[in-house]
Amino acid sequence: MADEVENTSGTYTVGEAARLIGIEPHTLRRLESRGIIPAPVRDKRGRRYTRADIEHIREHYGTRRRREAYTIAIVNQKGGVGKTTTTVNLAGAFAINGHRVLVIDFDPQVNATSTLGISWRDVEYSIADVLGTTPDGTTKRLSEIIVPLPHHPSLFLAPSSIKLAYTEMSLINRPGRDTRLDSAIEPIRKEYDIILLDCPPTLGMLSFNAMTAADGIIVPIDESLALQGAGQLLATRKECADIGRRRVALLGALLTRQRTQTAAAEVIEELTKEIFGSRVFKTKIPERVGIANSTGMGRPLVFTDAREADVFFSLAEELEGMIHATK
Ligand SMILES: Nc1ncnc2c1ncn2[C@@H]1O[C@H](COP(=O)(O)OP(=O)(O)OP(=O)(O)O)[C@@H](O)[C@H]1O
Ligand SMILES: [Mg+2]
CATH class of the missing domain: 3.40.50.300 (P-loop containing nucleotide triphosphate hydrolases)
Structure with a gap:
């Protein structure tokens, strides 16, 4: 996965997670503050996103059933x-x-x-x-x-x-x-x-x-x-x-x-x-x-x-x- 963010700790920062999902960090924070997606766990380095969190957010964008616009x-x-x-x-x-x-x-x-x-x-x-x-x-x-x-x-x-x-x-x-x-x-x-x-x-x-x-x-x-x-x-x-x-x-x-x-x-x-x-x-x-x-x-x-x-x-x-x- 050449486009994936280099990561060694198994969790991702807001910036890394946003890049993986393909949205801006502001947008990710906004989704959380509006309760559209849950906020991730925090440790002393701040918000940390797991692989599962990122998959969940991606799904939010990919799986809607469309009838007609x-x-x-x-x-x-x-x-x-x-x-x-x-x-x-x-x-x-x-x-x-x-x-x-x-x-x-x-x-x-x-x-x-x-x-x-x-x-x-x-x-x-x-x-x-x-x-x-x-x-x-x-x-x-x-x-x-x-x-x-x-x-x-x-x-x-x-x-x-x-x-x-x-x-x-x-x-x-x-x-x-x-x-x-x-x-x-x-x-x-x-x-x-x-x-x-x-x-x-x-x-x-x-x-x-x-x-x-x-x-x-x-x-x-x-x-x-x-x-x-x-x-x-x-x-x-x-x-x-x-x-x-x-x-x-x-x-x-x-x-x-x-x-x-x-x-x-x-x-x-x-x-x-x-x-x-x-x-x-x-x-x-x-x-x-x-x-x-x-x-x-x-x-x-x-x-x-x-x-x-x-x-x-x-x-x-x-x-x-x-x-x-x-x-
Ligand atoms: N709520 C707002 N506060 C301050 N400036 C605004 C606001 N809404 C629009 N403007 C400014 O007013 C100008 C006209 O806005 P906009 O282009 O959205 O209008 P429009 O109806 O699409 O114009 P047109 O009829 O030329 O297409 C723009 O320069 C825009 O930045
Ligand atoms: Mg216009």
Whole structure:
């Protein structure tokens, strides 16, 4: 076993165990503090993991029974409300919680791809080559463009590229133009537990395709005037549910970038509840420098030990309850 960590005492440190499992030490500690796996024994050198502990944790990732992935589109035609931040951190939280997760970056801005640490220069084929055609005129299957991510063994990405903007225009005259993404996802639905779709800040062909492919949608709402378009978005959701084969349930509005106790925050929360009724997540995402700074790091905040990441685990738990109820 060439990749195994050299070890002479028969037990392993946090760093060694994490390397053997293929996750970050932070993630291993987080799994323990959340009670997902038991903490190992400690001796005077600190936490020590046995071979059996490591096998147990590996099993936690490898043996889930998959039926069909639950697909969630994160949509709002307003820009900068936190769609991408929510997508990548929620994906990471789901993976840490033991789900096999695919992120589809469905925005020609390529932000989810870069936030997950993949440079557009390194993307050979993207979702644009699945929905449209490659430079040599062929079309790729979704399974051919998916890449594993270094942050977690159960986290995968279908990258985007700026070409997706052209693909969007070319879709307009194609048959089945609203449901092409749903058809592309179909062959791989059983391979994942959860698929997250990061949408662009427009209500065009890409967002329509994302919604017809979705079992449910999350609508991030920040403190600006993001509510202006909410009525139109909800009407579009209904049309997508009518056109496509999936339910496109409104999972909820997610209050993002919240500054505590400002008058604006209270007004937005009230207005959001007026429009979305009970469909507003209990979890709210606060405005935090740590969250803003994480955008350029190439690694979602949930894969660090930052306290600010806890809210994304709370959101994942709320969603796990909802998804479980629908199965
Ligand atoms: N909770 C937060 N606290 C502080 N900064 C945040 C928070 N959420 C998002 N941001 C910052 O706001 C900017 C926009 O966030 P993000 O990219 O997630 O929004 P978006 O809705 O995906 O934008 P777009 O519509 O352009 O795709 C980013 O620079 C991000 O770092
Ligand atoms: Mg975005």
